[in-house]
Amino acid sequence: MAVSQENRTMPKWLRTLIGLSLLFATVGVATWQALLAL
């Protein structure tokens, strides 16, 4: 039986906010830098 992931300590909105920021700061930045480095 799959366990729900709702019972985490960090609120969902905060988790999403940090996750989005980190994703843009890493994947987004790295790919744009790869484009601009040419």
Add this chain to the structure above:
Amino acid sequence: MGKRPQQSASGVLESLAREGVNFAVRWLPRGVAEVEKQAQLAAQGLRDYRRRRQEAAARTPRKARLLWLLPLPLIPATVIALASGQFTAFVANGCAYALFVAGALLTRQGFHQEVNQQRQQFQTAIRFPLKTLGGMVIALATAFTAWAGANHDLPIALAFGVGAFAAFVLLYGLEPRRMPGVIDSGHSNLERVTEALQQAEQKILSIEQASSHITQPELNQRLNRINALARDILAEIARDPGDLRRARKFLNTYLDGAQRVVAGYVKAHRNGQSHSLEDSFRRILATIEEVFGQQYQRLLENDLHDLDVQMEVLETQLKREGLD
């Protein structure tokens, strides 16, 4: 002379009233039961609809689109590197983009697997953690892009990768832990119960799969209700493995029969020969639903009976051994 018609009129009125009362007594409870049944069916339909919506949303979460969108600058980067004759940058950007696509594909498969897993509560087969693997590939792709594409030092590139993995975990999570489907309540044949439940679940899954080919909404709704009832029965057995003995006929005969009938009807439906069978199919589905409902009620009542016995035993014990 004038009294007799008056008496007969009052007698008629009285008998009419009596008949009316009898009629109401006979039919009102049935009417109320029918209304209640319809309300329950409507609520069940609404629950099914919500569940399907949630499943569809879980299969393709909107935030997962970012995994396809964010690496897009690598496409022009690859083209520009090729056009300007920078072979190393061309290969690096091309490989990085391919890694991002592989990671996004794995993650998508992971989401699908997660939804299917929620419907397969009793299957113990070990599945490959596709979503976790997708996250690792995305992290590797990010680190590789930062190192080979953006010319960062290796430690910085690794930091990019770690950051991407952390973002992935926060946004999409990893594979959920699996809990044992059957509660171990000291039942001697836990393995046998688990095996029986797994087989029964497979039958339900094949009914669900077959019913997705049936286009008539009425039959579909009925099949959905049957599947939901069958799942409720399995959950009840898992909660109290002692129920297995009482539900043996359901697991071995009825569920099997239902699976065969539905599969046969779907086959006839595909060949365009289902019109003559439709009425019989509708009738058998109604019967199956009724029998499954009765089976579920019987298991619930049995729980109540067990509780009642336990309370009586405790009461007797307390009276006998309790403090004066």
